[in-house]
Amino acid sequence: MNQNGPVIIIEDNADDKFMLEKVFTTLNYNNQIVFFADGESALAYLNQTDVMPFLILSDVKVPKISGFELRATVRTNEKLHFKCIPYLFFTAMSDKKTVIDAYAMSVQGFFVKPDNYQKLENTIRKIMEYWIECIAPNEYDAYIGQ
Numbered sequence: 001m002n003q004n005g006p007v008i009i010i011e012d013n014a015d016d017k018f019m020l021e022k023v024f025t026t027l028n029y030n031n032q033i034v035f036f037a038d039g040e041s042a043l044a045y046l047n048q049t050d051v052m053p054f055l056i057l058s059d060v061k062v063p064k065i066s067g068f069e070l071r072a073t074v075r076t077n078e079k080l081h082f083k084c085i086p087y088l089f090f091t092a093m094s095d096k097k098t099v100i101d102a103y104a105m106s107v108q109g110f111f112v113k114p115d116n117y118q119k120l121e122n123t124i125r126k127i128m129e130y131w132i133e134c135i136a137p138n139e140y141d142a143y144i145g146q
Contacts, residue, residue, distance in 0.1 A: 002052035003132055006032040008085075010042045010058040010067065016113065020057075023121045029128055039065030043073060046080055055086040055131050060093060060102075067091070071105050086131055 007024070011017045017035055024033045031054050036042035039062050046053070056074070058067040065073070071087050074080045088109035089102050102110045109127070114120045 002054055002083075004030060005052045005054040006034045007128075008034050008036070008042060008046070008053045008056045008058075009090075010036045010039055010056070010062050010070065011090075012037045012059065012062045016059075019117065019120055020124070023117070023124050026121060027125055027128065031128075038063040039067065039070040043070055046074065046085075047077075052083050053085050055088060055127075057088050057090040057127075060089055060091040060098060068101065068105065071102075071107060075106060086134070088127065 007029075009017075009020060011020065017037075021033065021035075034045070034053075036045065039058070041064075042056075042058075043065060058070060060067040062070075067089055071089075074085065074087055086108045088111060089107055090111045090113060091098075092113050094110075094112045099110050111123060111127070114123055
């Protein structure tokens with residue numbers, strides 16, 4: 001995990017993308033926000049870049065490669081797995097089976113998209129602040145040396 005790395009957002013809904021852009025602009029974190037409208041494009045980016053993302057916020061239902069398929073690939077791909085990228089679902093659907101299936105895949109969080117801007121801002125702030133405080137296995141030695 002790279003606290004200064006980009007936040008990868010996989011979101012195919014234009015309205016949701018607009019709201020997330022607005023929230024991240026308001027919250028003013030230093031992280032670059034990189035949007036993908038489908039899982040296939042996100043996977044290509046993750047495989048082609050040496051950049052270590054800070055975290056991935058993924059909708060469950062996105063075109064080409066679903067959020068679940070992308071999570072499985074990130075988890076089983078040795079290069080991507082080593083990057084220790086927190087993978088969180090951020091979606092409009094929240095049936096029990098979907099949540100259970102997500103955690104069975106070792107997703108690090110499952111969030112239902114809030115229904116108003118203020119709640120969305122609060123949720124994103126909490127997510128970002130939590131992960132800013134976390135220590136990942138691939139950065140433990142650097143943390144201890146502080």
